[in-house]
Amino acid sequence: MRQPRGLSFVKRTLDKLAPNRDSSKDASSKKNGKGTPSSEVSSTRATGTLPSGSVTTLANSVYSERLEDFSRTLADQSPGNDKYPMLRLNDNLSVAIGDAFEGNPSSNIENTVKFDYGSVRAPKRIRLLLIFPAAHYKDMLETIMFHADLDEVPFQALSHTCPEKERTTWMHCNGRGLSVTESMYQALLGVRNAAQADAFSIVWAEAVCIDQEDVRDRERHLHLVRDIFSSAHATLAHLGGTEDQRRKAFETIDKLHEACKYDEFRDRLEQDEIDLSSLNHLCIEDINLEIPPENRLEITRLFSHHWFERIWNWQEVGVSKKVCIMYGGGLRTWGYFADAAWCMYQLRWETSISDDCLAPGLSRDDLKHYHILHLDEHRDGALHGTTFTLLSLLTESRHFTAAHPLDRIFALYSHLGNSRERDIVEAFFDYSLPKLDMYLNVALNCILSHRTLDVLHLAHNDDLTTTSWPSFVPDLSRRDNMRMLGSKNGRRSWHYHAAADTAPQLTILHHPGTTREGIPWFSDDVHIVLKGVEVEEIVAVGAEMKGPTLGSHNFLADWVNTALMTEPGQKFYTTPELKRAREVLHATMKDHKLHGGKNPESNAMWASRRTSLRSGSREKRPTPESSSSRSYLRSTFAPGLIERLQKLDIDADAVRDADNGMDPLASLPHDKMYPIWDISVVEAFWRTLIKNQDEMGREAASDMGVACFEPWFKAMSGSVSHMLEALAHGQSDESRQRPEPLFNDLVHMACNGTRMARTSRGFIGTVPRGAKVGDRIVVLYGGQTPFVLRRDVKGDMYRLVGDCYVHGLMQGEALDMELEEHKFELH
Numbered sequence: 001m002r003q004p005r006g007l008s009f010v011k012r013t014l015d016k017l018a019p020n021r022d023s024s025k026d027a028s029s030k031k032n033g034k035g036t037p038s039s040e041v042s043s044t045r046a047t048g049t050l051p052s053g054s055v056t057t058l059a060n061s062v063y064s065e066r067l068e069d070f071s072r073t074l075a076d077q078s079p080g081n082d083k084y085p086m087l088r089l090n091d092n093l094s095v096a097i098g099d100a101f102e103g104n105p106s107s108n109i110e111n112t113v114k115f116d117y118g119s120v121r122a123p124k125r126i127r128l129l130l131i132f133p134a135a136h137y138k139d140m141l142e143t144i145m146f147h148a149d150l151d152e153v154p155f156q157a158l159s160h161t162c163p164e165k166e167r168t169t170w171m172h173c174n175g176r177g178l179s180v181t182e183s184m185y186q187a188l189l190g191v192r193n194a195a196q197a198d199a200f201s202i203v204w205a206e207a208v209c210i211d212q213e214d215v216r217d218r219e220r221h222l223h224l225v226r227d228i229f230s231s232a233h234a235t236l237a238h239l240g241g242t243e244d245q246r247r248k249a250f251e252t253i254d255k256l257h258e259a260c261k262y263d264e265f266r267d268r269l270e271q272d273e274i275d276l277s278s279l280n281h282l283c284i285e286d287i288n289l290e291i292p293p294e295n296r297l298e299i300t301r302l303f304s305h306h307w308f309e310r311i312w313n314w315q316e317v318g319v320s321k322k323v324c325i326m327y328g329g330g331l332r333t334w335g336y337f338a339d340a341a342w343c344m345y346q347l348r349w350e351t352s353i354s355d356d357c358l359a360p361g362l363s364r365d366d367l368k369h370y371h372i373l374h375l376d377e378h379r380d381g382a383l384h385g386t387t388f389t390l391l392s393l394l395t396e397s398r399h400f401t402a403a404h405p406l407d408r409i410f411a412l413y414s415h416l417g418n419s420r421e422r423d424i425v426e427a428f429f430d431y432s433l434p435k436l437d438m439y440l441n442v443a444l445n446c447i448l449s450h451r452t453l454d455v456l457h458l459a460h461n462d463d464l465t466t467t468s469w470p471s472f473v474p475d476l477s478r479r480d481n482m483r484m485l486g487s488k489n490g491r492r493s494w495h496y497h498a499a500a501d502t503a504p505q506l507t508i509l510h511h512p513g514t515t516r517e518g519i520p521w522f523s524d525d526v527h528i529v530l531k532g533v534e535v536e537e538i539v540a541v542g543a544e545m546k547g548p549t550l551g552s553h554n555f556l557a558d559w560v561n562t563a564l565m566t567e568p569g570q571k572f573y574t575t576p577e578l579k580r581a582r583e584v585l586h587a588t589m590k591d592h593k594l595h596g597g598k599n600p601e602s603n604a605m606w607a608s609r610r611t612s613l614r615s616g617s618r619e620k621r622p623t624p625e626s627s628s629s630r631s632y633l634r635s636t637f638a639p640g641l642i643e644r645l646q647k648l649d650i651d652a653d654a655v656r657d658a659d660n661g662m663d664p665l666a667s668l669p670h671d672k673m674y675p676i677w678d679i680s681v682v683e684a685f686w687r688t689l690i691k692n693q694d695e696m697g698r699e700a701a702s703d704m705g706v707a708c709f710e711p712w713f714k715a716m717s718g719s720v721s722h723m724l725e726a727l728a729h730g731q732s733d734e735s736r737q738r739p740e741p742l743f744n745d746l747v748h749m750a751c752n753g754t755r756m757a758r759t760s761r762g763f764i765g766t767v768p769r770g771a772k773v774g775d776r777i778v779v780l781y782g783g784q785t786p787f788v789l790r791r792d793v794k795g796d797m798y799r800l801v802g803d804c805y806v807h808g809l810m811q812g813e814a815l816d817m818e819l820e821e822h823k824f825e826l827h
Contacts, residue, residue, distance in 0.1 A: 097145075098120060102174060105172060129203050140172065141171040141188055145209070158238065162184060167183075186240065190238050203236075236324050243329055300357050301359040314412055387417020459471065536759030540757065707739055
């Protein structure tokens, strides 16, 4: 990297930045150095240069003597003078210097004095960084930090994340040395080098313009972040990258963005008629939509960048007038990325790409196109004046990460439409608070303020052995991939009414009675008591559903056996399991005919050699030299499997045809009735799988069982190849969407991260992954859904496991069962 020449001030053409500019002249109509109206440049897409308005052209005459004059002025200023010293850059602009300043800096950055922050004083509100242009793109940064009001000069807001904070470097700021992370330095270089060659840039960068060592300065900016990003001419997100990576990734993004302009393309994607492979055969006008493998690799790498999962993006992206992504020296506006992310979602990118399209160290789970879609939906609502509740924001942003645990709440503050919620969060603007104190007080104040238990839906406790964390307090610092139940926008938007229209009956124990800025303050040793009714005890719990297809046979068979196969000896087997058993049976019968029914080997010997069907092993089964087929069958297979096999045609043709005569639906107990309502347990089962909601969020119609569940069930019970073919997206025709992938998506959204459970009376539901046999299903007054509680060993207190869906208990039915009311003390 080149050594700086010292701070070189040059005469600037700053007419449009003049504080006292003629009001009759519209700044947006002024032209930049190339004669292009700034409004036109700011609306130009994908140019690779920064938007105008925050860059200013320069002439060539040097007048650094102004710096020396200003340095002498600072030296002569009397101590305690609160008036800002002004650095006059030309006749039109003077900037307020409120931080340390060195009038004659050394050209060697290592020999300069360390930069010190000063206090921002009224009427100024923020610090801005002025970046000088360079003769060569490798020249070191030369900057000026000045204090300004939000509308004093046009500026750009820099959005940035730093994964490796220990790697730092130095840059010139006010003639002194300012230590910044290596990635921030590269981001500022990117801003400078993307601007016009003879222009400087004015930016606001959180890591530089806020004194990170001053907690009060950071807390003061919590009130300003929304104003900063909404006032900025544009928000720039710097994601690094090389020129070659940018070329390949942007080539794909540009294609997808252009294709999204055509309604037919969007409609066919939404109707599941296009998959990733079919893009190779599609053209839009003269644009070939084929995405080469190397481009798939680079767009996967780009969309796996950790910047997309920052919690602060909910504020920065959400309120900015314009958002631009900088990558590999190029630039694209937010709309390009949003369109590409939508296409990747419709194409099921994470399951469609091959392993060769994953960069080293990355997995399919690292893809963040879903994060972009969440941000885009939020941005659209925010720009159109939509107000949000704290719980809805916490729910929607649960997949996002925060460098500081308190930022999970602070970063959402500016979007809160409820004044009471804003007061609650403002009362705890304190970075010194432990996260438990913050999360506890937000949770309890939300219950008191909203008169609902909606905040408890955010608490999913996988491990209840640690008692230091109250079970009713959501740990918001953890990313939660479990499905969410219920609405977080208030009682009027509830989907479920498990406790009908009751209000919470809450008692807070060990409350010290103190407040913080008028908001009740609770210590971390409080317990709460909630009234409600205990409905059922869990008697069976299935495996966790981690994905809709991978390991699906085990998942489906386990859940069917947990929920439906309640009689002794009953067991559900998938088609591949039955096929393997039938092959053994057919071989046994054939051998029986060859040996005349003699039995030289004992059943015990056969039993010692057989391989368990339940293990799913594909090893070759041993065949006895001779036997009675029926006795071998009894000693080899479970009674339930014998019953299934006896119903099958076991001739040679049937063995060759894997699915001939094997209907997995036939083994389900269709005639068994559910404990409530006039429905079968099978209908209750499929309604539980989708939370009783169709793709539009409405109550599932009765014909959905035949139209969607049965085809899906057969596909999931079949061979792996049959399953993957049936569940594949992009194969629907124009007449209708295929039911298998549709129902599979609904199951995934409704059940991901949960377990199937059955209660003592036969109720079926999905419970948190931490639930166990013996846990209680309860309905608490003021709750949307039932909850799972675990009684302590002592028996007088409970721990909250989480919310649950129990079919038949979601609309107030438990309150009509004449159950005894209980007080549940949670800790």
